[in-house]
Amino acid sequence: MKKILAGIAGFLLLLALGIGLLFLKMPKAGPALVELPGGVLGVLCRFSYSWIIPCQGGAVLIDAGLDEKAPDIIAALKNKGLQPEAVRAILITHGHGDHFGGAIAFPNARVLADKNDIPLILGLKKREGIIPGIFSKMSPRKTPPKKIEALPEGDSITVDGLTFGIIRLPGHSAGSVAYLLGDILFSGDALMGTAEGVMPPPSFASDDPQQSKKILATLLKAHFSTIANGHTGAVFDGHKKLEAYLAKTAGSED
Numbered sequence: 631m632k633k634i635l636a637g638i639a640g641f642l643l644l645l646a647l648g649i650g651l652l653f654l655k656m657p658k659a660g661p662a663l664v665e666l667p668g669g670v671l672g673v674l675c676r677f678s679y680s681w682i683i684p685c686q687g688g689a690v691l692i693d694a695g696l697d698e699k700a701p702d703i704i705a706a707l708k709n710k711g712l713q714p715e716a717v718r719a720i721l722i723t724h725g726h727g728d729h730f731g732g733a734i735a736f737p738n739a740r741v742l743a744d745k746n747d748i749p750l751i752l753g754l755k756k757r758e759g760i761i762p763g764i765f766s767k768m769s770p771r772k773t774p775p776k777k778i779e780a781l782p783e784g785d786s787i788t789v790d791g792l793t794f795g796i797i798r799l800p801g802h803s804a805g806s807v808a809y810l811l812g813d814i815l816f817s818g819d820a821l822m823g824t825a826e827g828v829m830p831p832p833s834f835a836s837d838d839p840q841q842s843k844k845i846l847a848t849l850l851k852a853h854f855s856t857i858a859n860g861h862t863g864a865v866f867d868g869h870k871k872l873e874a875y876l877a878k879t880a881g882s883e884d
């Protein structure tokens with residue numbers, strides 16, 4: 631019996647160590663708050679960013695962090711003189727819990743996501759791949775928003791006077807999208823920052839790692855300079871850095 635318990639303990643230790651090593655591959659999170667032109671504010675919610683964008687009636691959010699009570703976002707809104715009720719819409723970049731978990735804290739917000747990730751958000755589908763599958767099993771299920779709408783099929787959406795471009799970037803998840811507003815690209819996890827440039831999400835974290843790299847070329851024809859992403863904050867000169875990344879990795883399988 632003791633041997634079995636020791637075996638199980640050893641296995642769990644190795645598993646925890648392995649997962650810890652994988653997390654070392656994640657790029658480092660940026661500062662707690664990131665201010666961008668136009669009153670756009672990035673709020674670090676533990677380890678993922680929600681972006682607050684002022685609009686006619688209050689604010690639109692890109693993603694809503696992990697915590698169902700969304701304390702960091704609510705504190706940042708209060709500093710702008712806004713209550714949670716003033717959030718008009720939440721545009722979800724993809725259906726992972728650390729990006730939609732806080733959506734239920736905003737009672738008046740429309741919540742929109744790509745139709746391919748809505749089953750993930752509703753808990754009707756599990757993440758694909760071995761490691762993402764383990765993440766799914768280990769992390770407690772997030773309560774989905776009461777109502778969730780599919781993004782329109784076209785390439786833009788207007789919410790409360792703001793028109794966002796929609797760029798579909800399947801790979802990290804089937805329904806990953808980026809939103810474009812002016813010269814800011816809100817990329818979720820589909821494109822992240824590094825100390826010097828940009829990178830796709832780490833392979834272990836994506837449903838289809840190959841596709842998550844290939845799809846980045848789609849972004850070349852979009853006009854943006856700042857990348858406001860889901861885990862590292864803002865990347866300036868982002869288009870140039872994307873061009874450099876794609877030139878460097880052209881033809882390589884990795």
Ligand SMILES: [Zn+2]
Pocket residue numbers: 724726802819
């Ligand atoms: Zn993700």
